[in-house]
Amino acid sequence: MEYPILGTEPLPVEFANTLYGDFDCLGTPALAAGWFAEMGLGVADAGRARELRDAVRQALSHEADAGAVDVLNAFAAEAPSVLRLEGDRKARWVSTTDSVLGRIATCAIELLVDGVVPRRCGAPDCGLMFVAQHARRRFCHPTCSGRVRQARYYRRQLEEQA
Template identity: 60%
Template sequence: MEYPILGTEPLPVEFANTLYGGVDCLSTPELAAGWFAEMALAAPAPEAARALRDAVHGLLDARSKGLPLDEAQVETVNAHAAAAPTALRLEPAGDGWESRWAETATGPAAVLGRIATCAVELLAGGAPLRRCAAPDCGVLFVPQHARRRFCHPTCSGRTRQARYHRRRTEDPA
C-alpha cells in the first residue's frame, strides 16, 4: 500500500493523515505495521494507535477549520503524552544547537508518547493547519507560506491540469 506520507510535515500531521478520504491506513495490524515501518518507528498495538490517531486527527481538523478543540480528544492526547518515556534534549549541531527527542525507553509507548507530545507542541504553538485544496485529496498540512493551498506539487499539478482540460472542452473555439 502507498501511505499518505508527505515527508515534509510534522510527525503528528503525518500520523493524522493515516485517515483521509475514507481510507484508514491503521485499520489492520499489517497496515499499521507498514505505516510505522515507513516512518522508521516501532509499531504499537493498532487499537492504541487508532485511538491516538483519531484524537490527533480530530484536533488538527478542528484547528484547520477554526473550531474549538474537543475536550475528550485533548484528554486522550494528554494521556498518551503523559505516558511518554521521552525527553526533549538540546544537543550540539555544527556551529549551533538543535533540539532532539531522546527516548528514555523504547517501544510502542515511547512512539505514541512522542507523537502525542509533538501534537501538543504543534497545537499549542499555533501553527496554521490546512486541508489540501485538491478536490480528490483533503490531506492535512502545515503551510510554509500564506498562499500555499495544496499538500504536494502533484495535487497542484492535477488541479491545474483538470482546470485546463475543462477550459479546452468547454470552449471548443
C-alpha cells in the same frame, strides 16, 4: 503498499493523514505495522494508534473537545524522558522508552502550543493535511496542484470548443 506519506510535514500531521478518504492506514495490525515501519518508528498497537490518530485529527482541525484533549494528554504521559547533558554542555530531553504513540502525542501538543494551523489540501479528491510554509500554499503536494491545473485546462478547452 504505498502509504499517503508526504515526507515534508511534522510527525503529528503525517499521523493524522493515516486516514485518507476511505483508506485507513491503521485499519489492521499489518497496515499499521507497515505505516510505522515506513515512517521509521517503532511498533505500536493499531487500536491504540487509531484512538490517538482520531484525537490528533480533531485537535489539529480545531474541533478538539475535552475528550480529545484528555486522550492527547494520556498518550503524552506515556512518553517518559530524562534530561541528558550533552558534550557541548547543553542539555536535551531524551526518551527513556520507545513509546511511539507518546512521542506523537507530545509532538502534537507542541504543534498546537506553537500555534501551527494545518490546512486541508485544496484538491477535491485529496484532503490530506499539511502545514503551509507560505500563506498562498493551497495543496499538500505538487501532484495535487498539477491535477487541479490540468482539470482547469481541460474545462477551458471544452468551453472553447462548445
